[in-house]
Amino acid sequence: MTIRGATARPRLAVWKFASCDGCQLTLLNCEDELLLLADAVEIAHFTEASSAHVDGPYDLSLVEGSITTPADLERVQEIRRASRRLVSIGACATSGGIQALRNFADVGEFTSLVYARPEYIDTLARSTPISAHVPVDFELHGCPVDRRQLLEVVVAYLDGRTPRIPAETVCADCKRRGNVCVVVAHGQACLGPVTQSGCGALCPSCARGCYGCFGPAPGVNVGSLVGRLLENGMGEPDVVRILRTFTAEAPAFREEADTHDSRA
């Protein structure tokens, strides 16, 4: 890594792998804060915002998307080598994303059905998170990530401190908002008791159960919640489906889903 002048602004880079761009868009949606951020850092690579590119080293890399091609495997190693700090952002980057549904089927069968010339498709059999391939300094969950949490992570690393993202579940946000619980009042299924907070309990606030798109919160008991879902009449195939929607490769959801997949 080359040594840069002490007065240089920190270099921020935003990288994309297999993803829908929604998490990068969250950064562009920061509105008022975006101009302050653009003053505080040198935006060295951010294809969604600009075609300009500055070679590394980078002080902070934000990485969106999962690893799905042989070329991705090489590129993520290069990005890691060029980055002092690397933060993976969003469900794709932290747990394989919706495209990780391929991990439970035959990817060759998918490509033969979807593409007229599947022989041109160069893809891996599995969609995997960034942390499966390189060390990651922090994982920010969500689909997409939350704007306030994203700013907190960026500002924390610019300040040289650890990001303050509370390790609590959606239920905590839901209670703070004074929502009526959809499980108690309407008998709906809700993954809020095991899902990382950050969305502000968006779905329960619209009277529907949480879909778990922020993935499992640290230390939650997914098996206990699934036991209640089964008692309340949910079948094993539906248990597998709800755990394998947005964050299928997150270990706490994957292990529980695998248990019920073998029984379904």
Ligand code: SF4
């Ligand atoms: S985590 Fe969700 S919003 Fe972010 S890139 Fe992946 S699919 Fe899009």
Ligand code: SF4
């Ligand atoms: S609606 Fe869901 S997130 Fe809200 S309190 Fe009930 S179980 Fe928790």
